[in-house]
Amino acid sequence: MGRGKIEIKKIENTSNRAVTYAKRKAGIFKKAKEIAILCDVKVSLIIVSGSGKMDAMCSPDNSLSTICEEYHKHSKEKLWPAKHENLHNEIEMVKKENENMVIELRHLNGQDINLNHYELIPIEEALENGLISVRARKAS
Amino acid sequence: MGRGKIEIKKIENTSNRAVTYAKRKAGIFKKAKEIAILCDVKVSLIIVSGSGKMDAMCSPDNSLSTICEEYHKHSKEKLWPAKHENLHNEIEMVKKENENMVIELRHLNGQDINLNHYELIPIEEALENGLISVRARKAS
């Protein structure tokens, strides 16, 4: 559509590419709004340019969030696996630390029945040292 | 574009609406692919029809997930508030527990210099009790 037809491949000339981008972006956003209204459908459109600028739209009375939820209903692909994975991993790590400390505290309370004589020695020492420190501080 | 121009408002006739939807959907997906290639940009397009069917596309070498991540970099709106919120809350809770145990362990090691006399008493007792238990176990 224009003075000549163009091949669909990356426009190498930077300024031509920028001009075409501006025009086509306006065009596609217009189309997206039109189809949303004419056909009463939910539309989400996000474009991120090479320079990192983003434009997004979605159909009236919707949010991208809503539309992403719809996406999840229909697709196996999860939109945020990485993010969730990371959060899950973080939880696991902190829980692991937690567990270790629970065990240590139990030991210091003399609550673990499965320890043998040799395992009890460092615990006894820790308690003795702790007691010394605490008494020293109380006295000061 | 067509035998007559149409006003941009919902097409009430159901079959006309369906036909227009099919045509325009094809058109907009084509445009989306073209701009992605021509201008080397990331595009995500999701359309959910009234009857609940969904179509989605995104630019080559990208995933919707990637593009959603980009969206998050640029927008205040979170696309998946609930899920993330829950995970964050869980992390906070576990971290809080963690912190409490770290403090308790420090106290039992006599490491906290900001405690007063009265705060030290229960710690001393805990240590004494722990020591009694551990020694009892060692002896058994």
Place this chain on the structure above:
DNA sequence: TTCGCTATCTATAATAG
């Protein structure tokens, strides 16, 4: 619903300022 057709409308490539 889904083609095919085509007159028309729209988007836009090329260009100039």
Place this chain on the structure above:
DNA sequence: TCTATTATAGATAGCGA
């Protein structure tokens, strides 16, 4: 870089099968 212009390519509304 934007903006405006315009000739053309492309999209599509209305119809018919």
